Amino acid sequence: MSGFQFTFLGTGTSVGVPMIGCGCETCVSTDSRDQRLRCSVLIETAELRLLVDAGPDLRQQCLRTGITSLDGVLITHPHADHVMGFDDLRRFTPGRDDTLRVFARASCFTALEKMFFYMFNGANRYPGYFxxxxxxxxxxxxxxxxxxxxxxxxxxxxxxxxxLFRQAGRSILAYLPDCKRISDAGMEALSGVECLVIDALRGRAHPTHMSIDEAVAISAEICPGTTWLTHLSHEVLHAREQQALPNGVNIAYDGLKLSL
Ligand SMILES: [Zn+2]
Ligand SMILES: [Zn+2]
Ligand SMILES: [Zn+2]
Structure with a gap:
């Protein structure tokens, strides 16, 4: 096993693909790459297994990927599609004294404490609870x-x-599933990264997500070896959009595993 493995557990936007009540060509597509659970990824090294985000499809993602233990969870932000599976993390703290590290910004914890108050008020210590x-x-x-x-x-x-994940002097991979713009300091930190995984909601512009063109432009600026587009809506039909992309830029799909 190489030192760093990255698995896409979900590559869909907030409503998932197929979307409830939609009969468009992507939503009825039989290409498994057009079926997208909500965004989440698994990071594995020889010593560590980390989850990034815990969306509403978390249980299904753990079952189909065979995830039976975790060393921590990183949260990007408290939008529902990234945290609504938080309670399902209970299977990773089965004992009364078990805990699981959750890494997030202070403002994200403020939101999580409102949504899942019972986990943070000291009253939730039973075996089997998260x-x-x-x-x-x-x-x-x-x-x-x-x-x-x-x-x-x-x-x-x-x-x-x-x-951004770095190991043994290598800047291995950056995962930015929800973003419209990257801070200047962020752009600086991303210079030299080997692999970029970035938000590319759809072809048309959107106020809070990058479009495919915006993601391709930022990829050209950062110049990683490979770029994968994620957080995809039903407007992205995998086979069609993949063809139109420049070399080195790819549409991600659920279940894809990168060994870097
Ligand atoms: Zn999202
Ligand atoms: Zn659709
Ligand atoms: Zn979001």
Missing amino acids: KPDPCVLGDILEISGLEVVPIAVEHGNVECVGF
């Missing part, structure tokens, strides 16, 4: 030899981050 160990994200996090750098991004009115 018992988070809240760890407020600062500048750089180091866990078992993996450096995780939060990258500030603009995404509507909510504080939102992407994550």
